[in-house]
Amino acid sequence: MLALQALGWLVANEDLLPVFLGSTGVAPSELAERATDADFLGSVLDFILMDDAWVIGFCDSAGLRYEAPMQARAALPGGAVEHWT
Numbered sequence: 001m002l003a004l005q006a007l008g009w010l011v012a013n014e015d016l017l018p019v020f021l022g023s024t025g026v027a028p029s030e031l032a033e034r035a036t037d038a039d040f041l042g043s044v045l046d047f048i049l050m051d052d053a054w055v056i057g058f059c060d061s062a063g064l065r066y067e068a069p070m071q072a073r074a075a076l077p078g079g080a081v082e083h084w085t
Contacts, residue, residue: 002064002072003041006048007031009058016054020047042076045069 010020011031021027024043026034034040048054049069059066 002062002068003045003076004035005062006058006069006072007035007041007044009061010044010048013057020044023047038077042073042078045073045076049073 010017017028024047026040048058055066055069058064059068
């Protein structure tokens with residue numbers, strides 16, 4: 001659910017949405033269809049997690065703790081944290 005909230009926040013952000021679309025190659029018309037794809041939702045969280053300001057903006061708007069997106073990302077496919085030691 002948090003990843004869907006993040007997608008909604010991203011879609012409503014007129015400045016950031018074009019950056020996301022450009023970096024993923026997803027067309028605006030595909031967003032609703034891809035919203036049920038766990039891998040895509042993981043990419044939404046990956047994108048937001050790239051910048052602390054984006055994390056803060058999303059979490060503040062959704063009333064979430066700042067670590068919530070990373071915790072949600074860990075639960076989606078490809079979200080396991082690699083330990084290199």
